[in-house]
Amino acid sequence: MPAYAQDATFLSRRAIVLVVIIVLHVLLAYGLATGLARKAIELIAPPIQSDIIEEVQQHDLPPPPPPPEFERPPVEVPPPDINIDVPVEVAQSTAITDVTDKHVAAPPPAHVSSKTNPSTGKNFPNSADYYPAASMRLGEEGSAVVHACVAPGGKLSEDPTIAKTSGSNRLDEGAIKLAKAGRYIAGTEDGKPVTACFNMSIKFQLKN
DSSP states (O other): OHHHHHHHHHHHHHHHHHHHHHHHHHHHHHHHHHTHHHHHHHHHSOOOOOOOOOOOOOOOOOOOOOOOOOOOOOOOOOOOOOOOOOOOOOOOOOOOOOOOOSOOOOOOOOOOOOEEOOEEOTTOOOGGGGOOHHHHHHTOOEEEEEEEEEOTTSSBSSOOEEEEOOSOHHHHHHHHHHHHHOOEEOEEETTEEEOEEEEEEEEEOOOO
16 A cells, blocks of 8 residues: 555656646747747847947057258348449638739630642643543543642642543543643642642543
């Protein structure tokens, strides 16, 4: 009997445990079906919220370079090229200079010399008398300027020369011959005859 009683007690305990396990499973299944278990879990242990925070790494920036130092070149100011002439004040003298009543003679007038050039005299030869025959045949015409120097006696002091040609050697030679044959009036200086030179034009022209 005692052994039987122990077995009955053991079996009753196992039955109770089994019933409890079955009841728990049923409740768990019911809770899962109705969502009560999820609510209970959320009340017991609320859901863990995780926020991802990105940590921004701050890199240390290098310090800015120092500003460049500009050296100002020396400025040379040239001296002004202006010359200012300051007038010098002349002190006015009140002293009275010596005054003389003596008559001051005026200086003699400067001497002005009168001069005349030589010229041709009376009965001076005609250019037609010394016209070269060859020039007349060839129809040559022209004027020659002769330079002649006359002595105080009215005669040539030297042979005359051609100052300006006529363009023909024959006409120039005829002008020289005419100058040598002529008579002259000497030039004067202060009324006295002197040796002087002058130019005269001798023209050779054919008559129609």
